[in-house]
Amino acid sequence: MPNGRNHISDGDRDGESAYIKDIAERMSGCLRKCELGEFIAAEIKKYSRYDLQIISARVRREVDILPEPYRSKFRPYSERWFFGRYHKLLLLSGEKAFAADGRGNAENPFCRDITDIETFKKFCAVIHEGCMHDDGQDDEAEILRKLPRHNLFYYLLNAFAMFVMDEPGHPVGTPFPGGMTVTQTQEGYLCPIRDKEEEILHSICNFCPAKQDPKNL
Structure with a gap:
């Protein structure tokens, strides 16, 4: 459990809601990359080893349910997103x-x-x-329940990638069904699904610095 929120129990959604709202409001006040990077690093460091184990297990599980051969192609990039960005931020x-x-x-x-x-x-x-979004997956094993603070970890790492590093939410090379990937050109980044999730208001794709790949309009 992150330090500084030890008073919030795992089932206290109201407590987590207030905590996350405070984090988001304070983060929105950052104006410079250095300020934002240090803010995110400070919040990420509050996650316990247990929290990281649960988040990591969920990332692996979400990849495990993908069909082959896509699963094997996608797995290295999911690990780069989680482990790579986490360690890059702390470094x-x-x-x-x-x-x-x-x-x-x-x-x-x-x-x-x-x-x-x-x-x-x-x-x-x-x-x-x-x-706080509830995806309705009530059949999840209790230990792998997606808690709001674990969702926050996802948003924090993506904020680091997209607004501190100016990188796309999905790492370069990430494959998608159909064979297309996130690419980097002299003009910037191209993603085959950049504009495909506009109806999902809280999707990171809507805020990604990548542009929609014109080959997949």
Whole structure:
């Protein structure tokens, strides 16, 4: 259980709701990448090893139910999303990369304004709803229940990727059914599903810096 919210029990949705709303509101006040990166790192560090084990188990389970051969192609990218970004964030924070004089480099790329502040604020505005959303899967094993704070972990890591690193929500190379993948060009990132989830208001795709791949309109 994250430090600083030990008073919230696993079944206390009202407590988690208030906690997540506070996180989202405070995060929306960040204006610079370094400020946002340090904020996210501080919140991510509050997750216990037990929380991380549960989140990791859910990530693996969601991949396990995919059909082959897509499952085997997708798995490395799901692990890159979870393990790769988590460790990258902690590494940068540990190196003081988000400090004003991070890495002793006056040209520190994180000492800049968030690239698309308007989209970032819209992203923050849907975090609470996205975290509290009930997907109706009541048949989940109790230990793998998707708790609101575990959903928050997902939004925090994606905020790091999309608004601190300016990377797409799905890592470059991520495959999708049909054979198309997330790609990087000189003009930026292209994703085959970027504009396909507009009706799901809390989907990260709606805030991703990638553009819709014109080959899959």
